[in-house]
Structures are given as C-alpha cells and as structure tokens.
Amino acid sequence: MRFDVTILGSSSATPIYNRNPTAQALNINERFYLIDCGEGTQQQMLRYDIKSSRIDYIFISHLHGDHYLGLVGLLSSLNLNGRKKPITLFGPAHLKDIIQMHFEYSETTIQFDLEFRATDPSKSEIILDNQDITVETILLDHRIACTGFLFRQKRRLRKIIKERVEELQVPVEYYAVLKRGVDYFATNGQVYPNNELTTAAEEPRAYAYCSDTLYNESYFEQIAGVNLLYHEATFAHDMLDRANETHHTTALQAGEIAKITGAKKLLIGHFSARYKTLTDLLDEARSVFPETELAIEGKTFVIES
C-alpha cells in the first residue's frame, strides 16, 4: 500500500526565497491527506504536480498563519474548479469562523460538502478511522493550542498463496477466514497450518507529524517506534533560548526525540528564515540520530517498514 509524504512547504513563520510555509501532502493508498496549508500551498501543488482535486482530508495543526493561510484560497479554487466530492477538514474550532467570514464577505457558496471537525487541544484522540488508517491527534506544546497528527496504517489481512490453495482445492468460501489467520481443515481431516497457505501482510507503518512544539516529553510515548517522524527543527541548538521562548524545537532536540522514541527515520523541517542553507541543521540532528533527512520542498519521502 502506497504511503508517502511530499513536502510542499518547510519554512517557519516568514517565507524566504525558495522556502514556503508549512504544508505536506500524504498519499495513502492513492488518497490524499493534506497536513497544514500555509500561504501558497495551492501554488506549490501546481508546481509539484499534486492534484488538489484528489485531496479528501485536510488537517490544520494550529492557527498561526504559516500553517493555514493557504486554506481559504485552496477551498475557493477547488470550488471554482467544480469540485463535488466532500472534504473533511480537521482543525482548531475557530478555523470554522475564519472560513465562514471569508466566504460570507466574498459571497461565495461552496458547492461541495465541507465537513468541519474541530480538534480538541485538551486530549489526544482518534479523529479519523477509515479503511486504510487511523489518525490520532498529538498534544503539542506551542504558544497557542496546537495538535500534531499520527497516521497509523491498519493491519491488513494475510495474503492467500494462490498456487497452494488451488493445488489443495480449498473452497473459495474459506478464503476470508484464511486471510484472518485460521488454519485450513480439509474434508479428509488433514490440517494445514495457515502460514502454509498465506503470507503475512506487511507490518502497518506509522507517520507522526509534530509541528509546532517545544521539546516536551508528554507526547514521546504516543509516537514511540513510528516509521517516519516529521519533527519541527526551527532553530539550531545555539538558539535554544529563542526556541524555548517561542515554543519551538532545535535540530539537536529533534534528533534526540527521534532517538528516545525509537523512530526508524526522522525528517526535520519548519526552518527559520535565518538559515539560508540547511546543512548545519541536518548535521546537528544527525549527530544524535543519523537517519535524518531535510524536508526539502518537492521531495517525496516513502514511509518505509
């Protein structure tokens, strides 16, 4: 099952030349999940050939402009382009007021169903559960209410070994229970262990999105062992005071979080505009967690087992 994330924006607060505010497009089994939607996200989708018409879900972490100011424009464009499919939008309660005000003053009537579900910044909970994944909120520690999002694939059924079941002439009605791991009891009384007739489905993978936040251990347990951890790393560690003051994380801390929580891989982003180049931030995170990559715009990262 396809599970990857394309970076659409990686700058914090103010954009700089070649770095846009935060947005990410997750492709999970050919459905698109947009995480945050900074100003210019719809232009970035055009640039990197992510079809905005394919987005089914949008998740907004918090109401700082660099995480949501592209949302009204994106929804307007989808509407103008004739969208009919519904969109489910998750975000802080006040986001609804903001969207309504824009549409009221521009006299816009959205022609598709925009289902808004307010996130609760007081408790972590599963906010989405569909055939492919569950999504949980992660309670982050920012200056204003902010939640991250944890995407967990569901465990899929075991796969039938076609040649083997045909050879044994297993009736088709048995396939559903075989996929669930049950052994096969043949009419002649012989028992075939399930693992002779099926192979295990791939291990479910998980992607955690943690931005924006102060280093805070409260969410470490929840994200333990994820396959890919996206963590903000706004500053280098020599700016720790500034990071604490503004409720952000340093690249070194992001590396430590990945190490402590046992992430398989780390992706850092949300870079301050003060960094023209990013290699120092990468080196810093890698000094404690070698499996680190930079959230470079336009790049797609596969969430691997």
Place this chain on the structure above:
Amino acid sequence: MRFDVTILGSSSATPIYNRNPTAQALNINERFYLIDCGEGTQQQMLRYDIKSSRIDYIFISHLHGDHYLGLVGLLSSLNLNGRKKPITLFGPAHLKDIIQMHFEYSETTIQFDLEFRATDPSKSEIILDNQDITVETILLDHRIACTGFLFRQKRRLRKIIKERVEELQVPVEYYAVLKRGVDYFATNGQVYPNNELTTAAEEPRAYAYCSDTLYNESYFEQIAGVNLLYHEATFAHDMLDRANETHHTTALQAGEIAKITGAKKLLIGHFSARYKTLTDLLDEARSVFPETELAIEGKTFVIES
C-alpha cells in the same frame, strides 16, 4: 520622478502554474504602493526583489480571495521582521474584521501602526493626498463591491536654470517664486520672463488600475487620458457571455476602453486560468489598441509621459 509598476500576479480566481493571483507594486518616487495582495504575494516579492519593508500604502480593490488572501501573511511577516513604520491600508470595510479575526486567533499583536481606511463603494473620492500623488477610487461594476484606483502625480514646481540665475545674480529668496512661474523683476527695473530662468516640470502622469469589472462606461470619463491603464481582461471576446455573467471584461473590450478613454498605453491582466498562453488575448486587445502589453509577472512597466 520615478513612477513604475511591477506585476506580482496576473491570474484571475485560481492560480495556474507560473501565474499568481493579483498584486502590483507601484514605485512612486521611491515609495512603494501595493495594489491588491493575492495569495503568495509576499513570496512573489521575494522572487522579484521588491522589498516588502518599503511598502507604505496598501490598496485592496475587493474581497474576492484572489485579490486579498496574501494580506494577513504579508502583515504578519512585516511584523515578525520588526517593522516599526506605519502602513496605511485602504479597502472594503469588512477587511478590517477579517484581519482582526486572524490576529485574534493567532494571538498576534502587530507592533507597527496599521491605519485602516475603509473605501466607500458608493462614491468615487480622493482617498490619499501626499507630497507626490493623489489616489482616487474608481467605482467598478463587479459582483461584489469593488473599487479601482487612480494614481495621479502632482504637478511639480518649475526647475531653476542654475547658470542663468547665477549670471543675473538673482537673490536666493526669489527662487521659490520663480519655481511657481512668476517673472523676475530685477532691481534695475528689467523684467525677465519666467521661462528664461526656469524650465517646466514634467507633465504629471497618471496610472489607472481597473480590476475586477464588467465593461461599464460610468468610469471612462474619470480615467480619460491616463498614461498607463491597467485593465482586467479575464477572457477572450468569444467568452463575452461568461464575462458578462461573472462581471469581467474581455481583451477586446479592454482595448476599446483604452481607445475610447484616450489612454497612452494599456496593460492587460487578470487572465483566466483557461489560457495557457496569452498571445491571443494580446492580439485581440491590440486589434483595437496597438499600444497594449501583457501584465507579465516580474516585469516592470514605467508610466511614461
């Protein structure tokens, strides 16, 4: 005196690859005036090296997203970058509510003086009068309240011919009246006509910004004879019905307006996303008004005498 306009965005409604929603930066005597501020305007300013810190005035024509959704992001970035200089913002009354709501929910306190002046869509009036220019609203005919803006340079004082006044030993105290066109009465009784001692200042130039609007003669008289007319030309003339329905202008109509109002030059923009290339629109406008150019992003057009 410098008087030019740099195009930051030229798309209508939805952006397309390489065309951003509407924004223009006017440089008048080294002060910046921003007209409209579609999503991504701050990124466009970075791209085309227009220093946002130099903006003193912002004009928003109307509350369709493609004309103002970049404003909150721009103001936030100016604030984060430590701006202290005031900004005067002109736009529809509800724009103030929108900005306030964003800043309230993001818990942002702007550290510079943002003076908001609501435009009145019921009458054309001078909304700005400083040492260099006056700015008048133009009443346009759109689906929601919308004003264009007419920038008129002020007539400057005549220029002293230095060699001549030194030769005649004209006392310095006379210079101010000479600049106003008064003849020089020398102490020996001789009268020197003013035009022997001064040269005329350049003719004041005017720039009219008309977007978005239906073809409507009501504003033609007001913009008569401008040096550069920016007029929206959302559609080609074969889409006239669609233009009328959505209250937009065709490229042919834009050319006719320039011809009828006696503009020196015409700049067309606000192109529908349906046009991948723009030469047909240009040819159409030029068929009635040869002095037409396309509002290509990143290009600077001098408002010439």
